[in-house]
Amino acid sequence: MNKKFYLLLLFCVVCLAVCAQDYKQKNDIPYTTKTDGYAQERLKLDVYYPERVHDCPVVVWFHGGGLEAGNKEIPEKLKGKGIVVVGVNYRLLPKVTIRETLDDSAEAVAWVFRHIAEYGGDPNKIVVSGHSAGGYITMLLCLNKAWLGAYGVDADSVMMYVPFSGQAVTHYNVRKMQGLTPLQVTIDEFAPIYWVRKDCPPLVLICGDRELELFGRYDENQYLARMMKLVGHEQTYLYEIDGHGHGSMVEPSFHILEKHLNRMLGRKVDP
Numbered sequence: 001m002n003k004k005f006y007l008l009l010l011f012c013v014v015c016l017a018v019c020a021q022d023y024k025q026k027n028d029i030p031y032t033t034k035t036d037g038y039a040q041e042r043l044k045l046d047v048y049y050p051e052r053v054h055d056c057p058v059v060v061w062f063h064g065g066g067l068e069a070g071n072k073e074i075p076e077k078l079k080g081k082g083i084v085v086v087g088v089n090y091r092l093l094p095k096v097t098i099r100e101t102l103d104d105s106a107e108a109v110a111w112v113f114r115h116i117a118e119y120g121g122d123p124n125k126i127v128v129s130g131h132s133a134g135g136y137i138t139m140l141l142c143l144n145k146a147w148l149g150a151y152g153v154d155a156d157s158v159m160m161y162v163p164f165s166g167q168a169v170t171h172y173n174v175r176k177m178q179g180l181t182p183l184q185v186t187i188d189e190f191a192p193i194y195w196v197r198k199d200c201p202p203l204v205l206i207c208g209d210r211e212l213e214l215f216g217r218y219d220e221n222q223y224l225a226r227m228m229k230l231v232g233h234e235q236t237y238l239y240e241i242d243g244h245g246h247g248s249m250v251e252p253s254f255h256i257l258e259k260h261l262n263r264m265l266g267r268k269v270d271p
Contacts, residue, residue, distance in 0.1 A: 021050040023080065026119075031088075031111035032104070038091060043104055045111070048074045048085040049119040057159075057261060058084045058121040060112055062130030062137045067093045067101060067173045070133070077254035083261075084121035086112055090137070098174045098190050102147050105137045109158070110151035127160045127261060131250050132214075133173075135166025139192035139224075142200055155200065160264060162204040162257045165213065165246055168193045168220035182215055193224045198232035204260050206239045208249030217246065 025048045032043035050056060059078055063070040072087035079085070090104040113123050130138045141147050142161040148154070170191040172182040180186065187194055205225055210218035218240055228236040239256055241249045255270075263269050 021053060021080075021082065023048060023050050025049075025074065031108050033107075034104075038095060039104075042089050042091050043107070044072070044089055045108055046072055046074055046087040047116075047119050048079065048087075049121065050082055050084070051120075053082070053120045054117075055122040055125070056082055056084045056120050057125040057127065057265060058086065058112065058116050058123075059127045059129055059257070059261075060086045060088060060109055062088055062090070062105060062128075062134030064130070064132030064134050065092075067098070067133045067136070067171060075250075075254065077251060081258070084116060084119055086116070093173055094177055097177070098171070102137065102140055102190075103150070106141060106147040106151055106153070109141060109148060110153045113153055113157070124157075124159070125265070126158050127162060127257070128158050129162040129164065129257060130166070131164040131253075132166070132246065133171070135163030136171050136192070137166075138163040139166045139168065139203075140190070140195070142203060143192050143195035143197060144189075158201055160202045160204065160260060161200075162206065162260065164206050164250055164253045165208060165217050166192070166205070166221070167215075167217065168224040172215060193220070193227060196224070196227045196231050196233075198228075200233065202235040202237070202260065202264070203228065203233070204237045204239070204256065206241065206249070206253045206256055208240070208244040208246055209242050210240060212243075212245035213249075214246040 027046045028044045031045050072089040074085050074087045088108040090101050128138050138161050145155040170186045170188050174190050205221045207218040207221050225236050225238040241252050
């Protein structure tokens with residue numbers, strides 16, 4: 001049996017094993033030590049995981065909704081692929097400030113590091129991702145190490161960050177709380193681009209068509225990618241999904257996430 005045939009056979013066996021797995025989902029797991037009523041109501045997460053499997057890669061998924069709406073979800077495109085998926089809720093503006101929202105998000109990721117092995121996940125293979133507001137949160141957790149550091153987690157211990165259509169400047173609904181409009185752009189401590197650094201894990205930026213995206217979202221990501229390259233971060237990747245707007249870009253983006261995940265795990269990578 002030649003080596004090429006053996007590797008192909010092994011890959012097929014692994015694929016069949018993944019497809020044959022049974023999956024469970026545990027919902028509404030509290031992850032916070034905060035005691036106020038809104039935190040107790042909101043700060044919960046769902047875990048989707050394959051049974052009787054260990055050391056699986058993990059995707060922590062932050063939902064969109066402009067930081068003002070939305071609920072935790074397990075994306076359909078991540079199901080049935082041998083991945084542990086964690087869908088996170090966080091407190092929403094304007095009931096809380098952006099500081100509290102980001103603190104919630106960091107606390108959720110810290111919970112995943114501490115507990116994901118109980119669900120067959122490998123804490124050394126954690127990917128943080130999310131769409132829109134979730135992408136914005138993903139960017140800030142990656143670039144400003146203080147958020148995760150407050151919970152004893154090194155942001156660089158996350159294997160990869162994959163924001164879908166995240167905002168690289170200060171989020172427009174954060175600016176709304178400051179009395180500004182969505183087109184009055186600011187860059188302050190709540191802008192991911194403020195924190196560009198060369199020593200962080202791979203950062204995979206995915207956006208829809210620049211002519212269809214929300215509030216120039218692609219252009220912000222392109223600028224962030226350029227600044228990351230200029231400071232010396234070699235593993236910043238930027239994708240534009242032609243013909244897709246802010247909402248429709250989500251589904252095809254999971255292929256890009258999965259491609260980068262497989263590459264990092266040393267698996268076969270589809271084009």
